[in-house]
Amino acid sequence: MMISTSEATQNKLTPAEQARREGLMARKPYIAAKLAAISAMEERGEISPIIRLEKSYLCNFQCTHCSAEYYMDRHKKKVFKIADARRKIDLSDIRELSRQADELGLARFVITGGEPLVMKDFDEVVEAIDPEKHYVIADTNGWFLDDKRARHLKSIGVEKVQLSLDSFIEQDHDSFRNKPGSYKRVMRAIDASLDAGLNLLLSTVLVKGRAKTEEFLNLCKFATEKCVGLYVSYAKPTGSCSDHPEFVIDKEDADILRELEKDYNVFTHMTPTYGSFKGCITVKGIITVTSTFEVTPCPYIDFSLGNLRETSLKEVLARGMRNPWLGPYRPDCLIGEDQKFIKIHMEKTKGVTHLPVPWGQGFSDADSLFD
Amino acid sequence: MTPNGLVLEECDLAEKPLPLFDEHGRCIPSKPTAAVHSNTRRYFAIVQPEIEYGDIYKRIKKHLGVSGDITASEFERRAEVILQKLQNDPRTKKITDGVRIPFILPKATYADYGDALERIYLKAVRDSFNNKFPQYDFVNHHKDGLAGKLSIAPESRHARLVEAMQKDQAVGYFFPCLTEYSVPAAIEQAEALPDQFLLAGGFDTCAAMIATPDLLLRTDGYPPLLWLGALQGEKEQVGYHFEAYGYNLTFNRKPHFNQVAEYWCAGLVVLG
Ligand code: SF4
Numbered sequence: 001m002m003i004s005t006s007e008a009t010q011n012k013l014t015p016a017e018q019a020r021r022e023g024l025m026a027r028k029p030y031i032a033a034k035l036a037a038i039s040a041m042e043e044r045g046e047i048s049p050i051i052r053l054e055k056s057y058l059c060n061f062q063c064t065h066c067s068a069e070y071y072m073d074r075h076k077k078k079v080f081k082i083a084d085a086r087r088k089i090d091l092s093d094i095r096e097l098s099r100q101a102d103e104l105g106l107a108r109f110v111i112t113g114g115e116p117l118v119m120k121d122f123d124e125v126v127e128a129i130d131p132e133k134h135y136v137i138a139d140t141n142g143w144f145l146d147d148k149r150a151r152h153l154k155s156i157g158v159e160k161v162q163l164s165l166d167s168f169i170e171q172d173h174d175s176f177r178n179k180p181g182s183y184k185r186v187m188r189a190i191d192a193s194l195d196a197g198l199n200l201l202l203s204t205v206l207v208k209g210r211a212k213t214e215e216f217l218n219l220c221k222f223a224t225e226k227c228v229g230l231y232v233s234y235a236k237p238t239g240s241c242s243d244h245p246e247f248v249i250d251k252e253d254a255d256i257l258r259e260l261e262k263d264y265n266v267f268t269h270m271t272p273t274y275g276s277f278k279g280c281i282t283v284k285g286i287i288t289v290t291s292t293f294e295v296t297p298c299p300y301i302d303f304s305l306g307n308l309r310e311t312s313l314k315e316v317l318a319r320g321m322r323n324p325w326l327g328p329y330r331p332d333c334l335i336g337e338d339q340k341f342i343k344i345h346m347e348k349t350k351g352v353t354h355l356p357v358p359w360g361q362g363f364s365d366a367d368s369l370f371d
Numbered sequence: 372m373t374p375n376g377l378v379l380e381e382c383d384l385a386e387k388p389l390p391l392f393d394e395h396g397r398c399i400p401s402k403p404t405a406a407v408h409s410n411t412r413r414y415f416a417i418v419q420p421e422i423e424y425g426d427i428y429k430r431i432k433k434h435l436g437v438s439g440d441i442t443a444s445e446f447e448r449r450a451e452v453i454l455q456k457l458q459n460d461p462r463t464k465k466i467t468d469g470v471r472i473p474f475i476l477p478k479a480t481y482a483d484y485g486d487a488l489e490r491i492y493l494k495a496v497r498d499s500f501n502n503k504f505p506q507y508d509f510v511n512h513h514k515d516g517l518a519g520k521l522s523i524a525p526e527s528r529h530a531r532l533v534e535a536m537q538k539d540q541a542v543g544y545f546f547p548c549l550t551e552y553s554v555p556a557a558i559e560q561a562e563a564l565p566d567q568f569l570l571a572g573g574f575d576t577c578a579a580m581i582a583t584p585d586l587l588l589r590t591d592g593y594p595p596l597l598w599l600g601a602l603q604g605e606k607e608q609v610g611y612h613f614e615a616y617g618y619n620l621t622f623n624r625k626p627h628f629n630q631v632a633e634y635w636c637a638g639l640v641v642l643g
Contacts, residue, residue: 043606045628251591258617262508272512277614277623279634328632329625330415331614332593338414369633370410 013274016227020199024135024159031135034107039276041105047317049281050108051101052139052288052299055089055125057114061141062178063166065205065235065247067299068114070355071290080353086292091121093293093308094128100313102133110162112139112299117149123156131157138162139203142189143182150189150196160199162231163189167204168219190226203231207247211256220264230266232257234336236300237346248336270331279331283320294356297326300335301345302355303362311359319359324369340369388462391564396469398548398639401563405555406631415595415634417470417547420583424450427473427582434495434502434581437477441540446475449542453643456567463565466639469548472586474578476532476541484533484573484602485517492577493622496613499581500620504588512623513611520605526562527570529601535642536574542643545571545579547586549637550595554610554627557600557637564639571638572601573611579638580613580620587615593634598627600637 025032038048057072109129137160167173170183193200223230235247282297294304295316306316321327400407424447450473457463481487500509523529535541549557561570587594597613609626
């Protein structure tokens with residue numbers, strides 16, 4: 001997930017960003033005003049995380065590195081031979097979440113999953129979030145995103161599309177995503193999104209060693225030439241990647257990427273935006289709401305900060321901010337680089353059938369950085 | 372011999388001065404009221420750069436323009452005396468096992484701290500960094516200027532460094548040993564230490580960065596963020612700091628909300 005919409009600016013906006021913001025102000029002044037208030041909120045010590053909403057984990061792909069695989073019914077059936085009987089969120093839950101988020105000044109929702117564009121009730125979910133109150137982003141593999149669908153998304157209030165592209169080499173992307181033809185569909189979706197006037201972001205997963213490859217450089221060049229941001233997330237030792245420790249990057253990969261940011265339109269959510277450094281954005285810049293209404297601090301951390309049926313969003317965020325792993329500012333990736341936290345996370349999630357691990361069993365108010 | 376040997380032993384123990392720094396040179400928190408970590412797992416750490424007095428002397432002279440008659444050997448001699456004195460005192464000995472950077476500051480009087488820091492010192496940090504690492508960047512992310520924005524925290528003792536600079540060139544040692552202290556805890560701690568310890572502010576931290584431009588450059592791990600702890604920003608709970616970004620060095624401003632973070636560090640300075 002990216003935070004390029006952050007308003008925390010001490011430096012000047014680029015002309016393109018300025019134009020985007022003016023456009024939003026004209027069409028959706030309420031959202032534009034909330035976004036514009038974020039830097040002042042941060043200066044007061046308040047937070048405005050992006051909410052990733054995982055209403056459904058249905059997906060037409062089976063990617064090698066998927067962080068949501070262990071939440072999926074197909075995984076529970078195949079590995080644990082069980083069905084998930086937990087209560088799932090519905091549209092009224094989403095409306096309540098939207099209301100609480102709005103009250104706290106939060107302004108951004110990403111509909112993710114699973115693959116959001118296979119959700120039968122996708123339009124209703126957008127409506128329940130309320131695209132006049134929140135900036136809505138769809139995080140998609142692009143398979144179903146043709147011209148017609150892109151125009152439709154725009155018409156129902158989606159502002160931005162985040163498209164996954166995991167290699168600039170067609171065969172590699174298709175095999176990483178275990179879906180022949182998916183590369184071509186992404187290319188189609190890029191043009192469809194731009195033609196429909198959607199803001200577009202490409203997203204890609206950086207596995208160990210990839211930052212040094214010609215393929216990655218070519219992808220950076222492609223995105224830059226298209227004037228589209230390339231958002232990079234690191235492969236983490238969670239989800240499907242638990243079986244692929246060789247994917248997990250080291251500091252050298254992260255540093256090579258930091259150098260590429262100078263020349264190309266490529267970034268992670270830790271890249272400073274307009275002079276504002278966020279570092280790891282757990283809780284401060286991002287939360288995930290799962291299909292069972294649990295809140296996790298990052299897409300890759302399977303510990304809950306609370307269930308929104310029992311605890312208000314405000315208290316859940318406060319729990320996160322007072323947690324010593326999550327609240328304080330740090331420059332590295334907690335779940336991707338901090339070996340001690342990775343070990344705790346692996347131990348506590350091992351064999352757990354129903355993720356995320358509930359509040360009190362993974363994270364709790366008794367957490368400490370020390371043994 | 373006293374009739375009770377045990378009592379004597381206890382008396383000896385009671386009189387033994389407790390060390391103020393741990394085996395890594397970290398300043399042991401003496402129960403400040405502000406937020407601090409009493410333990411550390413040393414996850415964010417600065418690695419001791421190579422100290423070559425001649426090179427440091429040349430760098431500071433070139434980029435900061437220290438004029439006057441101090442020679443390289445005089446700089447080395449005075450700096451070594453600082454270390455020696457610290458080593459001779461069992462309470463302070465361990466600070467010399469931690470990261471330490473000798474520096475010189477010019478004789479100077481400035482009308483405005485922020486203006487001088489920006490115009491002279493940050494520029495010199497940039498030049499020294501670029502000179503050593505032409506392939507990387509020093510970026511000052513704070514574009515709104517520093518003039519009129521910085522003041523010295525009264526309890527930090529940093530005003531003594533500024534006074535020393537007004538009289539003559541100042542030679543000192545910089546120790547980034549207040550790791551995992553909140554900014555107010557760093558100020559409280561400096562005040563509680565023996566008289567020779569000053570909390571580092573802008574000029575001294577910059578001098579250390581000019582002396583060793585690779586101070587925050589690590590390829591195998593993350594160094595901490597370095598607060599200019601003795602300086603108060605234009606708003607309460609706002610501070611200025613150096614921070615690595617990959618192989619690059621940055622200067623920036625940030626609200627710290629009086630909180631502690633594993634990633635945060637401030638420096639102490641001893642003049643000689
Ligand atoms: S742990 Fe932090 S840096 Fe890593 S993915 Fe999560 S939010 Fe991002």
